[in-house]
Amino acid sequence: MPATLTQLLARPELGLRLLTPSSVGELDAPLAWAHSSDLPDPTPFLAPGQVLLVTQPPEDAEPYVQRLVEHGIAAVGFGTEVVRDGTPATLIEACTRQGLPLFEVPYRTPFIAVVRFVADRVAADAYARSTWALRASRAISLAALRPDALGAVLSELSRQIERPVALVGADGAVARSHPSGSLDARARRALSEAADPLLRSGRRAAGTVGTDAGPFALQTLGAAGRLRGVLAVGSDGLDASAQQVVTGVVALAGLALEQSRAADAARARLRTAVWRALVAGEAAVAASIAEPVLGPLPHPPLRVAVLHGPAIAAAADWLESNADGFFARDGQEIVLLGDDAGVAGVAALAARFDLRGGLSSSTALDALPAAVAQAQTARNRANADDPVPSFDDLAAAGMLALLHTPDARAVAETSLRPLVAADPSLPRVLRTWLDADGVYDVAARQLGMHRHTLRARVADAERLLGRDLASFAARADLYAALRASA
Known part of the structure; x- marks a missing residue:
């Protein structure tokens, strides 16, 4: 290890003498270097842990020593009989008060001898650490x-x-x-x-x-x-x-x-093969392939989850250690197959890896293609607030809930554009009329207008749209457009 002040003072050929009490400072702390300077403030040229060698007594010892202590100087050596005989008492007292070790360097001992001792120990320590690093690296490489x-x-x-x-x-x-x-x-x-x-x-x-x-x-x-x-x-x-x-x-x-990536890739390919066998209706074949390596397949009733996103590879790695049910990569998607408990963590998985997906209704193994279609339909409804919607919720919302897509909105806005251009309030009037099952008296009261006025507004809409709203099909189409654009 590097030299310490205790080791430096113990060298008989140097003849150094500690002037401050042995309880002052850290005598066994490693010394980074030794440097000589008689500048009034040498701290800009020194680093913490160094020994400062001086021959010129400072004019004001207290602030001088305080600056050295604040800079992290390890000790001060005063060379006697160069500028003056002996070490100034004011310097000894200031070092004692400030907790900075002070030693005396006799005239016969050149500063370079002190510097060389410290430098040799620093170099020896650096060599020893480098040698250790080489040995350690070799042992680790053999391991x-x-x-x-x-x-x-x-x-x-x-x-x-x-x-x-x-x-x-x-x-x-x-x-x-x-x-x-x-x-x-x-x-x-x-x-x-x-x-x-x-x-x-x-x-x-x-x-x-x-x-x-x-x-x-x-x-x-x-x-x-x-x-x-x-x-x-x-x-x-x-x-x-x-x-x-x-x-x-x-x-x-x-x-x-x-x-281990090659083995992981082989397992991933095996999972994909098992999944495709299941979708193809070859449940017995899929189970026989999966059992020895992946374990038994989950038992029906089952739910299918389909997830996609840029981090599906990382998600697949995570699932390898954490999945409760069966999972596989199929193209740019991850599919998960399990019971309600097995797919309960799908939302947390999606949040962890910023994925989007959908969840099917409960299904049997022989109906997996339909379940996959359900999960993909639900996935198309995913958003930041609901990253993994369930097909059950989608089905419960009814057919009109499917209109809330960008494509449906674009078609609806195009078909309603003549109405909006002629009268921006006309879509609201028509929506109220249709919600009232086309009964003019009821809708007119809700809109606060006369029923004959409402009939005239509906006739205007028929003219603008170029269609007769007397038929159910025409009304249903218009209602769907109004719902999609809302």
């Missing part, structure tokens, strides 16, 4: 050759840096921690909560979090848009060499996780 490469790498990293290490999976839960038992439930929960926004962002990112086990540095693993997890490393007191080792582990852990 990556073991059968459980990821677990071995994280365990070796924890051993080398002597700090806890954890891996938060793509599902946001702590999947591994080393050494075993180093994280209690509160610490694991804190890591999961801190990793969650990093995973949700879908981008490579880093962060920090404090836990009962100490502070942790967080780093995402995997490519943007397909994050594989978050590496959490105990960061208390890590120096640059340890950080270098951790950076190498981030790359190795990411590589180890990517190596």
Whole structure:
């Protein structure tokens, strides 16, 4: 480690003598460097943790020493018999009051000897840390050759840096921690909560979090848009060499996780094949394929959920560890198949990955194509307030609820344009008349006009629209347009 003031004072060839009490300052703190300067204020040219060597006594010792202390100077060495004999008593008293160690450098000891001792120890420490980093990186690289490469790498990293290490999976839960038992439930929960926004962002990112086990540095693993997890490393007191080792582990852990992508891709293809067999009516074949690898398929009655969005790949990774029912990717969609309990978390999944979708009514396996069509119809009604509407709700709202789409609105506004151009109030008059089942007396009272006036307004509408509103079909078409444009 770097030199300390205690070690510096102990060198007999230097002949240094501590002038302040041994209780003043931190004599065993590492020294960053040693520098000589007789400037009235040398702090702009010094860094915290350094030793200042002087020969010129300051004119006003108190503010001079105070500036040094505020700047983080570790100690002051006064060279005697250069400018004056002995060290000024005012400087000794000021250093004692301010808590700054002061030692005397005899005339026979050149400042460069003090500087060299500190520099040699700093260089030796840097070399030792670099050597350690190389050994640690080699040990971690060898660990990556073991059968459980990821677990071995994280365990070796924890051993080398002597700090806890954890891996938060793509599902946001702590999947591994080393050494075993180093994280209690509160610490694991804190890591999961801190990793969650990093995973949700879908981008490579880093962060920090404090836990009962100490502070942790967080780093995402995997490519943007397909994050594989978050590496959490105990960061208390890590120096640059340890950080270098951790950076190498981030790359190795990411590589180890990517190596599992081929197996994940094979499982995804198997899920897609099972789903397409189910839709094709081959339930027995689908069940026999799924059972050995994916487990048993859910039993009817079932509901189908269809989801789409830019983050479906990340959602599929999350479902691999968290899905209660069956799921598969089919093109640019994720389909989920399960009972009411199995699809209860679809809305939360959509919110987590910013997806949109729809949910079918309960169905049997032999009616899956119709259920998929229901889920897709409901998906077309999804919005920010209701990202996963249910087909049951859509059906309960009736046929006219289907008119609330951009396409229906565009057609309705085009067909009603002659009415609006002639009289902007005419659509409201017609809507009231139709709501009154075409009964002129009832509608006229609601509108506050004479029934003959209302008949004239309806006749104007027939002329503008070029259609006879005496038939049910014409009235129904007009009513649908009025509802869609509302």
